[in-house]
Amino acid sequence: LFLLRVSRMTVNYPGEVLLVHFERFLGPMSHRWSGKGRPENAFEVLEFSGRPQLDSQCLVTFGLSAHHLQIAREGNSTIRMELAIFAYRTFDSKVLGALLFAVGLDAIERHLTSGLHGVLNGSGPVLSGGNPEFEHLYLASPGYFPRSFDWCTELSPPVAIVQLIPISSGERKLITEVGWSAFEDAIAERNIDLLKFDARSAVV
DSSP states (O other), X not given: OOOOOOOOOBOOOOHHHHHHHHHHHHOSOSEEEEOOSOXXXXXXXXXXXXXXSTTEEEEEEESGGGBOEEETTSTTOEEEEEEEEXXXXXXXXXXXXXXXXXXXXXXXHHTEEOOTTOEEOOSSOSSTTOOTTEEEEEXXXXXXXXXXXXXXXXXXSOEEXXXXXXXXXXHHHHHHHTOHHHHHHHHHHTTOOGGGGGGSOOOO
């Protein structure tokens, strides 16, 4: 469903350090799901309730950063990252987790990511049965916590925490033709609630 290819590189995964990083900002996890992909590509999804606010939830991948992913259009540059979704609790956490597994496994299989402020082009709603206006995903730095949450610097190289934000075709065009900062400025100026995930209003 989501694009992106290159040579594979993996490293041993120091999960305990990353888990401590997550729990420092998100509190104790409330649930975890194991991946159903091939053993060498497996990672988990962790759920944290009441973060970033009481009526919301946070889901993150756990283990994706064992893979060094090449950043599209940036030559040999690579990144280690974990994906995150922030949404109101009205959203089914299993559906959100399925999206994280789909995007993460696709990145591993292609060994490639669009990187921070990049776009993953989709075809159809980002969530099964969701809003058809939002077909694509924007990769952002989370804005709900201190900036020290955005990178786990206790690991070397550091691991980026990357938020998945559903976007419309118009918003994708704004990002690719004008720039990612124009999109983020529009979100802030119009006070768009990103916890509504794919139920929010599009800025374009």
